[in-house]
Amino acid sequence: MYNIGAAAEAAELPVKTVRYYADIDLVTPSERSQAGYRQYGEAEVKKLIFVRRSRTFGFSVDECRELLSLYQDRNRESRQVKQIALQRIEEIEHKMAELQTLHDELAHLAETCRGDSRPDCPIIKSFSA
Template identity: 75%
Template sequence: MYMIGDAAKASGLPTKTVRYYADVGLVKPDARSQSGYRLYGHAELKKLIFVRRARAFGFSVDECRELLDLYEDRERPSREVKKLALQRIGEIEMKMEELQLLHHELSHLAEACRGDDRPDCPILSSFADDEELPGLRP
């Protein structure tokens, strides 16, 4: 059994995050020590690592819960897992497009800025503009 600090260290997560995952019912401690500390077994440690990796791919806590349920269900169809992965890929692709637009616009603004001793700055003027950047969601 791992005390929460040891489980956090072994899983590569901050203790606060492990505590949060327990509080939201994502990865529950296996038991509690006599003094009330959360204790994690090997199975829970594997789940913490699983969640850390899934979160690194940008899956939400709710999506991680769904992925954990699928992981634990040995009768699951793999299409359900693939569906979640493909949805996440679509979200990543949308974010990449947004970032590319931001990169293009900010590069254009930086190029237009003289960067000298004068106070006028197209970068700041653009930030104060009421118009949204084209193609970006608010």
């Protein structure tokens, strides 16, 4: 069992955020200690990690709720799970393509910058033209 601090560290999230997720019933601790401390198990930590990754890429908290439910709702039809997953995958692929573009733009910028003190990155011209 993890206290909130340990769970937050394991999931690479701020403690405040983990507490917030508990408040909104997105990822709730499996129990409370006598003193009222939130206690998280391995499964909850995995959920937190999954949520962090999903949030990082623009899925709203409500979408995360839906994605999480893919894993949790055993009554959901397999077909429906598959459909939602495929839809999200498409979005992710679009995001990846854009991220690649952003990456390439910055890489090109970095490359063409000579790294010395001359303030004449060629890309500046191409952009402001």
